[in-house]
Amino acid sequence: MSARRPGPARRHALRRAGLIIRIMIIGAALTLLSGCAGWGFSGSGGGKTVTLTYALWDPHEQVGYQQSINEFEKLHPDIKVDIENIPYGSYEQKITAEFITGGAPDLFWVNTPWLGTFIKDGILTDLTPLIKASHVDMTQYYPQLVAMHSRNGKVYGLPKDWDTIALYYNKAYFAKLHLAVPANLSWNADGSGSFVTFLKEATTDTSGHNALSPQFNPGKIATYALAVNNDPQGGWGNYVAEVGGKVIPYPYAPYASLTTPQMNAGMSFLAKTLTGDHVIVPGTLSGPNANGANLQQMFSQGQVAMWEEGDWNTLSVKSSVTFPVGVATLPIGPNGRVSVFNGLIDGLNAHTPYPKQAWELEQWLGSPQSQAILGRGGYVWPAIKSLDPLFLQYWRKQGIDMSAFLTEAHGQVVNFPVSPGIGDALTEIVNDLGPAWLGTEPVSTALQTAQKDANYVLRTS
Amino acid sequence: MSVATAATTLPKQQKTTAAKNTAEERRARRTAFAFLAPSLAGVLLFLVIPIIMVIGLSLVQWNMITPMKWVGLSNYVNIFEFDGFGHSLLVTAYYVILNIPLQTAFALGMAMLLNSKRAGSAVVRIICVLPYLATPVAMGVVWNWFFNPSTGIINQALSHIGITGPAWLSNVATAMPVIAFVNIWQYVGYNMLFFLAGLQAIPPTLYEASSLDGATKVQQFWRVTLPLLRPTLLFVLVTGVIGSFQVFDTVFVMTAGGPGNATNVASLNIYNTAFSGFRIGEASAMSVVLFLVILAITIAQFRYFNKRTTYEIA
């Protein structure tokens, strides 16, 4: 093997290594800079125009919000808004990670499961002084929504929409049965009441017998009367509220209250009584952990007559069913008719580089002008009470009467629980309740496990 | 020669009294450290310091936004009681048990089969190694398609012979075996190469001598081949086990830990705890425990093989 004889000049090893290092650093820096400049970093363009990023997750509502943003940009020529769609499954995690990194959107939707965490971690701006200075009329919104998004007198977002839970029902099926859906059904914790009777009338087996008939065959059910899932908002949350139970005893509580007699009564009514009467879709058919993943398909295929869910499902219900759809209010429990009430806000990033412009956008989205656009197009119920008829009208034209949701909003409601970590706690609770819904564990045992796990999450969040 | 002998036979640095030598030596040392500097910086910054950090982080409660809170060893208790980490370790061990023995057996079997001069063996040997470079995430997507209960080829092929295939990835009984299968498919060829090298290092005279003594093929396998393959076996098993305990990409793309918790392997649990839940303390405690588990198993493997390994041939 030959080696070239070196010249008299010796090159220092450091210089050679240093040259390589320098070339690489320059190369890397160039690629990095070229990567930064044009690609996907929000921020100001040239001159005085400010570009804000606004994050949301629902692609249907995004259409309505884009219309509202277009109006906003006309009124504020120096502010541009980029809407960023982040899928719901990773939404909270992404916003948190981006906040840690320093690149979170200026405004972003906030759902109540993580509202408490975001407030506690200082991710949301306290809007109280801005509201005062801009004279925003807070009385135009549903008072429960303002209360939901306040803590210790500080308001963290202008309410922009609301939702309640009601029963979508298959009009064709009930017409075939010559059964009218009564407006005021009631139930008692012992399983008596007009609600259970009605459910039995509405459950039919493959031979056409309903559950009141002695020939009813529970092994061959063609259509269940009702679908309720293992969910604190769209499912059991309403029933436990109607009997006086609470997931957490008060907002921002660091522990849960799942082992109360009321929680037991409400949960047993569904998981034991109604399941045992074969009038609701059993947990095994509903989805993993009885989470209701299969219920929409079952409803559209006529295997369940009434599907209990929140009004945000209306668009997908309409597009997936071939029969006319009606909406009935929830039944009346021992404490009355109570629906879980929820609403989103647009959180203002506490570290936004453009607080003034972000506040302008927040104000706009909380204003009657913007919320009218969303309501008129049937995207969401506006949080401004006076604008609700717009949403109602839109859906009436589409053939679905949404007034049941509105009736409940004007009646008794219980706010979706708020506390740091409540989102994760509710996930644990739902997982731990699965066996009760599947019939493999008594309700009280499942609630005790859920309480233990929820307490841990709430305590350490 | 082994790493140990290599390290100990290198000469130690000598100090000389001549001034010229000292200056040269100093220059030589500076050069050496200059050569070493980048990788040393990398090792210190990205390996040593993080290892020290993770132990410290495992003793606090922290979400990266609000201040840290000292909690001592309670994270180590909580990850088992509340975060299902014990279950994750069990599930991961189940995966390793499904994966490694089968994969090693197949690799050895294929090596013996393909250690042949017949036409086509060389081509098939190469084909077997093709999956080794495959991007696990991309391959997981392909296997998702293969194992799809309605549109996937596996169930379609089964239906042709009258069997209704299960929902492979939604069924608790089949989800983990499928993940193990995917991993076996990807790495069996690569491990086969190690066994091939080991097989080819065995002198044919040993086989000749033993068959003259009347040994059958089976006896030759157990008495000649296997003992001489033990170093290779040790390497394949140790690296396989260490790698398998950290399985992530395939599970993330194919099952995301489901159905239920059936495939919620340790690294997935750590990922979710740290980067979805932002519970840095608990995730760090999980990392430390996982490390100790892997270390214990590796030491056990070495001990087992050290008692039985034959290095010398004559």
Place this chain on the structure above:
Amino acid sequence: MTSVATAAPTATAAATMERTSRAGRSVRTTLFYLLLVVIALIFITPYLFSVFAAFKPLNSILSQSPWRPPTPPTLDNFKTIFSQYDFGRYLANTLIVTVILTAGQVTFSMMGAYAFARMSFPGRDSLFWLYLTTLMVPNIVTLVPLYVLFAHSHLLNTYWAIFLPYVLGVPYSVFLMRQYFMTIPKEVMEAARLDGCSESRILWRIVVPISRPIIITATLLAFVFGWNNFMWPLIVTNSNSLNVLTVGIANFNSNFGVQWNLVLAGSLVALIPMVILFAIFQKHIVSSISLSGINR
């Protein structure tokens, strides 16, 4: 006397034996080739069928059998993922960070390996043992603290974050190349030193040219690692615009999982370059097993 009489049946017996063993041999041969075909099919069909599917429209994938080639093949899936779903950006990102990672890792590992192999300095052996012990630490253990480090250095969500932990040289590469360098006779370097060569000249002009096999191996290993890396880029990047292929494919899969035509096309963008790499370098991959010297 009886030799002719006994010779004949012996001959027949021998002929029968040979015939049966020949028959046995051909049975074995058939079995062998059958196994060969089965094995080859097992390893090729996933690639083959996904290539077929990536060139079919979705309804063809759902209606036809997967082993039917696309008739006619369509480029629409690839057009869609590159124009509508940012796969071009993902590909570019992956190339950039992988090339930087590979160049740095090989260069700096080689320098470290040379120092450990053929230069003498105090603490050399202890430092090498340090490198070796870090090999025992599983990757996952350093993930969380590395993330915290990068977060505090404000390096998250940048190209730097993706390649930095791997670009300064890694112990495995150092170990691999050091073992190889130690097989180069010491006399070669000492002769060059006596001639007045600097160490870096020895490394670049003498050692590197004769170490091409191991350097190619190390380069391949680094490139494949960088290309296939998933968990680390997943956690350090937030913006879509910084996604590498693995992260892009995983996101795409979770959002569009049932659109097999697009999802498989996306996977192929990552898989095909690796197949090409394998085809070019398979000799090196196979021979690198003996280079790592695990039998010693």
